[in-house]
Amino acid sequence: MTPKANQEAKREVLDVCQEMQRVALVIGSSGNASFRIPDTDTIAITPSSVDYACMDTNDVMIINLEGDIIDGDRNPSTEHPLHTAIYKARPDVNAIVHTHGIYASALAVLQEPLPPIIDEFVIKLGGQIEVAKYGLPGSEELATNVVEALGPRNGVLLANHGGVCVGPSMDVALHNALLLERVAQIYLLASAVDKKKINLLPAESIEMQHQMFEMMKRVKKR
Numbered sequence: 001m002t003p004k005a006n007q008e009a010k011r012e013v014l015d016v017c018q019e020m021q022r023v024a025l026v027i028g029s030s031g032n033a034s035f036r037i038p039d040t041d042t043i044a045i046t047p048s049s050v051d052y053a054c055m056d057t058n059d060v061m062i063i064n065l066e067g068d069i070i071d072g073d074r075n076p077s078t079e080h081p082l083h084t085a086i087y088k089a090r091p092d093v094n095a096i097v098h099t100h101g102i103y104a105s106a107l108a109v110l111q112e113p114l115p116p117i118i119d120e121f122v123i124k125l126g127g128q129i130e131v132a133k134y135g136l137p138g139s140e141e142l143a144t145n146v147v148e149a150l151g152p153r154n155g156v157l158l159a160n161h162g163g164v165c166v167g168p169s170m171d172v173a174l175h176n177a178l179l180l181e182r183v184a185q186i187y188l189l190a191s192a193v194d195k196k197k198i199n200l201l202p203a204e205s206i207e208m209q210h211q212m213f214e215m216m217k218r219v220k221k222r
């Protein structure tokens with residue numbers, strides 16, 4: 001670990017938090033993000049209770065995967081168990097964003113999975129997005145539930161809470177969060193018109209896109 005790598009990771013976290021606020025995936029200091037520092041077991045993660053509008057890189061925390069503080073004067077996000085649990089379970093994941101977008105959260109309130117209804121969805125997110133069973137925010141129980149419901153995919157809904165998306169880079173994790181929010185919006189709109197008329201993608205398309213998803217996961221990139 002070098003100070004330069006830490007600084008770059010802090011910048012990734014700060015930039016994505018401000019972007020998530022700009023596009024209304026979060027408000028105030030809600031939601032959080034983290035970034036795996038290359039070739040280490042440490043991550044940069046959002047501090048707890050600092051408004052994104054006035055956050056700078058010095059506020060971003062560095063912790064290890066056991067949750068110990070390595071660098072920084074604040075507290076790490078209270079949701080850090082969820083982040084460290086995902087990094088331990090998924091070596092292909094280098095970035096995580098946790099969002100409170102309106103449409104993904106509405107599905108999370110319904111505790112209804114998001115099926116594959118739009119092209120690109122399976123390629124990017126890996127298949128039907130499941131709902132993690134409810135756990136208190138910040139609890140180990142929630143972290144366990146999230147890892148289980150995420151599985152090998154790049155997105156998951158958190159019952160009565162919001163969403164989590166992951167990727168090999170921060171740009172991909174953010175894109176996945178925007179895609180999850182967009183498809184959740186499309187699904188809810190179509191459901192409001194006539195849920196019985198919703199068509200899933202054809203099975204052969206889902207299969208082909210799933211193979212591409214798996215292939216892209218094997219191409220390790222940041």
Ligand SMILES: [Zn+2]
Pocket residue numbers: 030031098099100161162
């Ligand atoms: Zn949250």
